[in-house]
Amino acid sequence: MIILLFLADPFFIVMGDIDHFKPINDEYGHLAGDEVLKDLGGIFSEAVNIFGGQAFRYGGEEFAFLMPESDETRLEAFFQTIFVKPNENMFTSESIPISMSFGVSLHDSARKVNKSLEIADQYLYQAKNTGKNQVHFECGKVMKNHDTKLKSVFVS
8 A cells, every 4th residue: 555655646445345255155165265365366466467556455355456546437447357357257166156346435635544445445335235246436436247248327
């Protein structure tokens, strides 16, 4: 987090969570769950290398991303990259399908980082509570993942 804090202001904070992860561990075992986490880590590393951000495992099945604020279109492309790979791949030898939900806040120097993180987390849980497999932005935008086609809608 320190690198973007000093190099980019403002920047996006993205919180992500694997949907229905506990049943994966319960049904397939923790080794399969670990394999899913490693595979997703590879997808996230690729995506942040393309889009110039940073990815972190935040704990359990949660991930945090720091993305430079250039424009929302670029961030949408980042999510398309993240959604497409799990849509096209089944994970582990058990062929486990995976979906994720995300929340996004825009951090700038007018607000403390912890507050921006808290806001991104609130939007993550809003995404999970309104159907999962989608992104909720602080600005009100919602992006829903429908298989390999990502749709963007505005909600008021």
